[in-house]
Amino acid sequence: MHKVLKRALAVAIAVSVLSGCASEVDSIHMAPLPKVDNTFTPKTDWSHSVGDGVSGYYSKLTPAVGQGKVFVADRNGLVEALDSSNGKVLWKNDLEKETAVKISGGLVLAEGKIFIGTENADVIALDAETGKEVWRAKVAGEVLSKPLVDNGIVVVNTSSGVLEALNADTGTSKWQINNEIPTLTLRGTSSPVAISGGVFWGLSNGRLEGAILNDGRVLWQQTISTPKGSTEIDRLVDVDAAPVIAGDRLYAIGYNGTLVSIDLRSGQIAWKRNYSSATNFVVDGNELFLVTAKDHIVAVDARSGTELWQNKDLQYRQLSAPAVIDGYLVTGDAEGYLHWLDTQSGEFVSQESVDGSGIAVPPVALDNNGFIVVTRDGEINKMQISK
Numbered sequence: 001m002h003k004v005l006k007r008a009l010a011v012a013i014a015v016s017v018l019s020g021c022a023s024e025v026d027s028i029h030m031a032p033l034p035k036v037d038n039t040f041t042p043k044t045d046w047s048h049s050v051g052d053g054v055s056g057y058y059s060k061l062t063p064a065v066g067q068g069k070v071f072v073a074d075r076n077g078l079v080e081a082l083d084s085s086n087g088k089v090l091w092k093n094d095l096e097k098e099t100a101v102k103i104s105g106g107l108v109l110a111e112g113k114i115f116i117g118t119e120n121a122d123v124i125a126l127d128a129e130t131g132k133e134v135w136r137a138k139v140a141g142e143v144l145s146k147p148l149v150d151n152g153i154v155v156v157n158t159s160s161g162v163l164e165a166l167n168a169d170t171g172t173s174k175w176q177i178n179n180e181i182p183t184l185t186l187r188g189t190s191s192p193v194a195i196s197g198g199v200f201w202g203l204s205n206g207r208l209e210g211a212i213l214n215d216g217r218v219l220w221q222q223t224i225s226t227p228k229g230s231t232e233i234d235r236l237v238d239v240d241a242a243p244v245i246a247g248d249r250l251y252a253i254g255y256n257g258t259l260v261s262i263d264l265r266s267g268q269i270a271w272k273r274n275y276s277s278a279t280n281f282v283v284d285g286n287e288l289f290l291v292t293a294k295d296h297i298v299a300v301d302a303r304s305g306t307e308l309w310q311n312k313d314l315q316y317r318q319l320s321a322p323a324v325i326d327g328y329l330v331t332g333d334a335e336g337y338l339h340w341l342d343t344q345s346g347e348f349v350s351q352e353s354v355d356g357s358g359i360a361v362p363p364v365a366l367d368n369n370g371f372i373v374v375t376r377d378g379e380i381n382k383m384q385i386s387k
Contacts, residue, residue: 031295031315033337036351042338043386045370046087051078053378054360058144058187059102062361063372063380064109067128070366071114074378077101079114081131084366087382091131095124104142105156110149111168117143117156123166125154137171139164145191145242148199153213157189157201163209165216175216179203184232186255186278191242193250195264200250202239208252208260210267220267225257240278241321244288246302251288253277259290261305271305280321280362287343289329295319297331299346309346314339323362325371326385332359336375355379 051074054061064071069090073079077096080089095101095116101124105117113134114126119142125134141160148155153174154166161181165174181204190202199213206225211218225237239254245264253259253275260272275298281290288302295315299308318334328349329341336358340350355375363371363383370384 028316030317030334031313033335034313034339034348034351036339036348038350038352040340040350040385042350042352042383045382045384047382048072048082048087048089048380050074050080050378050380051076053357053374053376055357055376057102057104059104060145060188060361061103061106061374062146063364063374064107064114065364065366065372066109068368069128070372070380070382071107071109071128072374072380073103073107073116075103077103079103079107079116079126079131081128082380084368084372084382087380093126093131093133095133104144105146106143108147108149111152113168115147115149115154115168117145117147119144121158123147123154123156123171125168125171135171137166137173139166139173140176143189144187145189145240148192148194150194150199150213151197155192155194155199155201155213157192159189161204163192163199163201163211163216165213177209177211177216177218179205179209181205182232182235182237184236186236186238186240188238188240188278190240191280193243193245195245198264200243200245202241202243202252202254204238204240206237206239206254206257208239208243208250208262222260222262222267222269224252224260225254228256238278241280244281244283246283249302251281251283251302253281253290255293259288259300259305261302273300273305273307275300279319282322282324284324284343289322289324289343291319291322291331297322297329297341297346299329299343311341311346311348313348318358320359321362323364325363325365328385330363332362332373334358338363338373354381 080092102119108115140162141158161179163177185204192201227235255278259275261270297311320332336355357377
């Protein structure tokens with residue numbers, strides 16, 4: 001199952017009819033490319049290729065940006081630091097020189113290091129200035145999502161259901177929290193988030209959990225998705241999207257579940273709405289933007305949960321998580337298109353073909369203007385909106 005894209009699996013599950021035999025599975029039809037009258041056309045400042053990218057594997061390798069650099073990697077262990085102004089390679093490290101490395105969780109820039117998780121159940125720290133390996137630690141399972149780094153602690157959510165904390169300087173284990181996982185789950189795990197000494201993450205059993213960052217003591221659990229239906233596939237309830245913290249609220253969404261707003265102090269649900277997704281979402285001001293399991297793009301009032309608009313024109317195009325860049329909402333698709341939407345209306349404002357290999361991760365904004373787009377075949381593009 002390693003070569004099955006998680007989004008493709010989620011789409012298949014969402015529309016499958018498994019009442020008797022495999023022949024009864026409905027076909028999935030990707031929506032045709034919508035016609036868009038561009039109000040702007042993003043231009044490319046520079047391009048660079050990093051190894052073989054992630055190809056068709058499940059590896060959500062969103063680049064890390066900071067210190068005037070763009071940190072990128074391919075699934076096979078090649079990590080590079082690029083000058084964000086011109087794409088020049090500042091350093092590179094092939095982590096697969098001695099042993100096989102399959103990068104799947106990362107990259108995170110923090111405390112002068114780049115932190116990476118792998119399908120080999122390793123967490124690796126590199127010096128951000130030189131690329132040299134600082135430490136490598138074995139953890140309880142595959143690391144399929146980005147590590148969290150906060151207050152000298154690295155926290156990873158593993159595929160075995162174990163949340164593990166490591167010392168950011170040495171890689172030594174500090175604590176673990178074990179949770180049972182269902183027999184069948186989607187491929188992927190929720191990235192943890194932290195605030196005010198607490199860490200929060202989603203579980204494949206449909207729950208959201210909070211714990212004290214320093215010692216791993218559990219604070220609370222909250223059910224996001226409840227198993228329903230008669231088959232294991234119908235009863236998938238993974239909370240794989242990373243929670244989002246905004247103000248005193250924590251937002252989370254589950255597959256076959258709900259979108260919820262939770263009071264951080266009490267862990268109680270303030271509101272919930274019926275949306276299903278296993279894809280990361282974004283909160284921008286008072287608006288929350290998500291991509292559903294059917295690849296419908298939805299805007300919700302973050303204060304009340306009221307739906308503001310919904311765009312269904314990209315159904316089943318295997319969309320990346322959304323991002324807000326230069327005041328627009330943007331997502332990539334499996335055919336390598338970037339789709340730009342007006343955040344207030346949900347109408348398309350621009351469409352750009354980047355690379356036919358597809359876009360699996362959202363564009364990442366740079367501090368000094370522009371944004372980075374990464375394609376499945378490892379093409380790195382520094383772009384900016386030209387109106």
